[in-house]
Amino acid sequence: MGRGALDRVRGVRGHVPAQQGRRAWRVGGGGRMACPGHLAPVRGGGSLPGRAHDRHRAAARRLDPRRRRSARPVRDHHGTAGARRGARARPTARDRARDRAGRGVRAGGAGSREMTPLLTFTMATPTPAPPAPGAGLFTSPFLLSLLIWVPAIVAVALAFIPNHRGRYDVLIKQIAFFTNLGTLFIFFIAYSQFENFLPTMQYEEKVSWLPAIGVTYHLGIDGPGLVMLLLSGIAGVASVLASLGVRERVRAYFALLLLAQASVNGAIASRDMFVLLLFWGASIVPIALLVIGWGGPRRISAAWRLVGYWGLGTGALAVGALALYAAAGGTSFDMDTLFKATISPRVQLGVSVAMIIAAATRLPLFPLHGWARDVLAESPPGVVVVVATAASRLGAFLLLRTIIGAEPAAAHLLSPLLAALAALTVGYAGLAALRTIDIRHAGAYLAMVPGGLTVLGLAAVSPLGIAGSVLGLFTGGLAAALIAGACVTLSDRAQTRSMALLGGLAPRMPNVAWLFTIAALALLGVPILASFASEVMTFFGAFKTQPIGAFAVAAGLAVCAVALAVMLGRVLFGAPNPDAPGVSDASLGESWYLGLLAGALLWVGLFPGGPKIPGTEVPLFDPGLINQMSAGISDISSPYVLPTPAPAAQ
Structure with a gap:
């Protein structure tokens, strides 16, 4: 051609x-x-x-x-x-000329424009920087921020979903469930890659926010923080499962539930006192609105009590933070700066007292416990789970951060006071539960017991006692939510709160009966359950340094055992009451949320160090909560290690 x-x-x-x-x-x-x-x-x-x-x-x-x-x-x-x-x-003559002039790459030249697509395949990438502590294959530099802001953003998005006449109620519940499940999955990424041999903070994020007053958006966790985030993640999933029966104003309910979890996660991860104060106070609003909107007959009174007591604690925290800020020079609210500053013993004592007041209103501790009975008795099951777990454990976590871990002199001075508060709380809870006939009130009183045991471990100011209290943050939160949630679920299914009308429910409510029994055993710390390990470490650590307080707490725990035995015998195994209303067993969602709490206690109780490959010490998929929480505990408890006595001269 x-x-x-x-x-x-x-x-x-x-x-x-x-x-x-x-x-x-x-x-x-x-x-x-x-x-x-x-x-x-x-x-x-x-x-x-x-x-x-x-x-x-x-x-x-x-x-x-x-x-x-x-x-x-x-x-x-x-x-x-x-x-x-x-x-x-x-190569052509033009190519050879470009090679002689510098491989043909000139800024702005025609040869540069022609060769740019080829350079994209050959240009070397810089060597990545060494990963920070806590970094891993699937990590993100904003991992802790994801745990805080993902639930918050989804909550705001739920508020704008049109839900005329409950048309999208099921969709809203699914969104809330998978949001909390997703945050729990994000946490497990952090958990699996956590460097348990490093005492430093991990997954740190630090951004200057208000430089004029020294406020930074500073996040980070160590071993105790990891334990608290695990508790919050499990509680988030359980709270949604417990709330599947909500029928009124579903969109507002789950939006507030997600906001409550986001604020609690923010308080756990905060490394700046100003940011901690904001998240601490922000958690009051959604929880109070949940109690008012979906609570029982006395919900208004319960919500006002919550606002009053938690508001008092927030004010005490603000006073302590400002005093610490001023004593450290008034340049930064960052905890790393505040806790390393040289502060007079008088200021340390005043700050510690303010922190004890803030913690006592949250745990709660006697005599600042007035909100606990009404809030835990009048709230729906999902709110009970949130309040009884991470939201209330923030009190003990605050003591661990600001007194035990930062001010050893004040901790030694105030340890008898902490032991006395622990003994009063456990003893009062046992006597009140033994006296009441309202099963919801009994569950609320008994939910105070784990907080007292955790404070006893902190009062021991010994490495073993502190380790027991850190593990008690997790086990105590689960046990408190399990006993209070079981009482609320049982009263809902039995259609009465009076134990005088209840009896012989075990054959008719087998699921609730089993879970209720596990809750009672977890509260007492029997073997196989995770609370056993935490209580053993707590008492062994406290008997050496605070023997009177330890014996008093043990006596109060015996009273609680009597109260639990009476309640179980009367409600589950007693003679049926012919005047009692009809009963039904727990629904699927109620069984799942109680089963999740009980299953977590069983798992950590059976495998505290994580499951191992048979015949080796190599962990399978869980490195073990005991191992992971050890990061940071040695650093916190180092001022309280007793000196080793010198060997006797030969």
Whole structure:
């Protein structure tokens, strides 16, 4: 075919003529060969149809840089440029000139524009920086922020979902459930990659926020923080499962529930006192609104009690934080700066008293416990789970951070006071539960017991007692939520709160009966359950340094055991009351949320160090909560290690 015929074909098919006098091979976007009109351009501006066309398309594919192949032009039977597999491209005079001038790369030049697509395949990437403590394969530099702001953003999004006449109630519940499940999954990423041999803070985030007063958005966790976030994650999933029966104002309910979890996570991860104060106070609002909107007959009174007591604690925390800020020079609210500053003993004592007041209103501790009975008795099950777990354990966590871990002199001075508060709380809870006939009130009183045991471990100011209290943050929160939630669920299914009308419910409510029994055993710390390990460490640590307080707490725990035995015998195994209303067993959601709390206690109780490959010490998929929480505990308890006595002279 002559040149005129080829030109006519090119004109009919709309082919763009190749550039004259040079090779037209050029790498286009994404590394593909630019081949105008789908025919291979050749030297001199010609195009080849038929077999030559197929050959040149194959050559174009072979020249794809992603295929790691090269070619050089050769002559086929038409005398035009083809490609030979495995050959090296023959440089032109222009290419050689560019190589001599600096490999053909000049800023702003034509050669630079032509070679830029090729450079994207050959340019070396910088070596990544060494990972920070806590970093791993699936980690994010904003992992803790995800745990805080994902629930908050979803809560705001739920507020704008139109839900006329409850049309999307099921969808809203699913969104809330998978949001909390997703945050728990994010936490497990952090948990699995946590460096348990490092005493420093991990997954730290630090951004200047209000530099004029020294406020930074500073987040970070150590072993105790990891324990608290695990408790909050499990409680978040359990609270949604417990709330599947909500029928009124579903959108507002789950939005507030997610906001409560976000604020609690923020308080746990905060490393700046100002940010901690904001999250601490922010948690009051959604929980109070949940009690008012979906609580029992005395919900208004319960909500006002919650606001009053928790508001008092927030004020005490603010006073302590400002005093610490002023004593440290008034330049920064960062905990790393405040806790390293030289502060007079008088200021340390005043700050510690303020922190004890703030903690006592949250746990709660006697005599600042006035909100606990009404809030835990009048709230729906989902709110009970949130309040009894991480929201209330924040009190003991605050003591651990600001007194035990930062002010050893004040901790030694105030340890008898902490032991006395622990003994009064446990003894009062046992006597009150033994005296009441309202099963919800009994559950609320008994939910105070784990907080007293945790404070006893802190009062021991010994490494063993502190380790027991840190594990007690997790086990005590689960046990408190399990006993209070079981009482609320049982009263809902039995349609009465009076234990005088209840009896013989075990055959008719087998699921609730089993879970209620596990809750009672977890509260007392029997073997196989995780609370056993925490209580053993707490008492062994306290008997050495606070023997009177330890014996008093043990006596109060014995009273609680009597109260639990009386309640179980009367409600589950006593004679049925003919005047009692009809009963039904727990629903699927209620069984799942109670089962999740009980299952977590069983898992940590059976495998505190994590399951191991048989015959080895290699962990399978769980490194063990005891191992993970050890990061930071040694650093916190180092001022309280007793000196080793010198060996006797021979």
